[in-house]
Amino acid sequence: MWRAVRAAARSHCLSRWHARRVPEIHLLDVPDPNSLELEFSSESGRAGNSPLGNEVQGLQIIKHHPPPFDPNTQADEAFEFYRQNGYCVITALSEQELTDLNAVADNFRKYDENHVDVGPAELFFPLLGYPEFDFTFFHPNTLPLVQRILGGVDVPRLIECNYRAWNGPESGYHMGFHPDDCSGGLLTLEQRQTRVPYGPPDMLSTFTYLTDVDETNPSFAVIPKSRRIDNLQVLSDVLGDEYGEVPIHGPAGTCCIVDRSTIHTRLDPLETDKSKQQSRRLYHHVFARAGELYDANGVLREGNGEPLSDAPPRSLAPRRLVESEDPYVAQMFSVLSTTQKEWMATGWDEEYINKFKSAWGGL
Numbered sequence: 001m002w003r004a005v006r007a008a009a010r011s012h013c014l015s016r017w018h019a020r021r022v023p024e025i026h027l028l029d030v031p032d033p034n035s036l037e038l039e040f041s042s043e044s045g046r047a048g049n050s051p052l053g054n055e056v057q058g059l060q061i062i063k064h065h066p067p068p069f070d071p072n073t074q075a076d077e078a079f080e081f082y083r084q085n086g087y088c089v090i091t092a093l094s095e096q097e098l099t100d101l102n103a104v105a106d107n108f109r110k111y112d113e114n115h116v117d118v119g120p121a122e123l124f125f126p127l128l129g130y131p132e133f134d135f136t137f138f139h140p141n142t143l144p145l146v147q148r149i150l151g152g153v154d155v156p157r158l159i160e161c162n163y164r165a166w167n168g169p170e171s172g173y174h175m176g177f178h179p180d181d182c183s184g185g186l187l188t189l190e191q192r193q194t195r196v197p198y199g200p201p202d203m204l205s206t207f208t209y210l211t212d213v214d215e216t217n218p219s220f221a222v223i224p225k226s227r228r229i230d231n232l233q234v235l236s237d238v239l240g241d242e243y244g245e246v247p248i249h250g251p252a253g254t255c256c257i258v259d260r261s262t263i264h265t266r267l268d269p270l271e272t273d274k275s276k277q278q279s280r281r282l283y284h285h286v287f288a289r290a291g292e293l294y295d296a297n298g299v300l301r302e303g304n305g306e307p308l309s310d311a312p313p314r315s316l317a318p319r320r321l322v323e324s325e326d327p328y329v330a331q332m333f334s335v336l337s338t339t340q341k342e343w344m345a346t347g348w349d350e351e352y353i354n355k356f357k358s359a360w361g362g363l
């Protein structure tokens, strides 16, 4: 069942990141624009974030982001925008990269129809079976910003890679606004809300479009400045006129880099005529921040470099990356879940992971 590792994946050199190393940035030195006087929110997650009913996403206060930043000429602007808002939008992929990755995605269903039900939302985990995605973790348009936001060249750890598609009404509507879990569950909301300084984040996500996304598509959407508050009603009270729900729109190759605790969703197409709605593809990376960090009061922060929850395993990484001869690649894949460690203890026995559907693609 172990799918042949296709040599085509080698067309991209993983070590291209070497050319773009950035100096270490000490985020602890900069004031945190998201320090807010807060009430602790009582309701969290999706349930508390649909105050207008489950068929209405958020408060329906739609705002827009500036055009995607060019990471080669506007890296400082992108970083500053991230610092202010908890997310930024950049242009990440070339036409050739898009063609290549879309060709791989076209094959997911063909290769996997016998053993993976990818489901209508097509949540799919390509890490083990599709080395064609390896270059994306080290992409020179995204990794330097990920390093800078997380606070150092050596701190990012890739802990999940998933692919998602939306193929029309059968793929569903009305995903609730929610923050994603951070720090492997080790940090409470109260700890995140009260720590000084807030940054750098515990986990960082990148959402990269493989198709154009405009008002006819569902979009990844964020609520700016929400990384310390998980309830959008509370946030709206705190931010007042500044509150907004921002669909990320842009051509294929556009990437949103976002603190994993920022409230977000898959926003239904703004175009409500279903006959005009179009499909969408993206891939999503999650990076944990490794290394020790101390709060301003000298206390060691919890939740440094943690894996995601492991049931079912969403982050199994292949031997070619975990045991890579390139020390930076091996370091990137060195935060290991319990299932990953158990698998490695078997000597990478395929039988051990065959029982996990997520190892082969779907959930």
Ligand SMILES: O=C(O)CCC(=O)C(=O)O
Pocket: 164, 180, 219, 220, 221, 264, 265, 266, 267, 284
């Ligand atoms: O599909 C999307 O646009 C967002 C999905 C999401 O919320 C997630 O992956 O955590």
Ligand SMILES: [Fe+2]
Pocket: 178, 179, 180, 264, 265
């Ligand atoms: Fe999410």
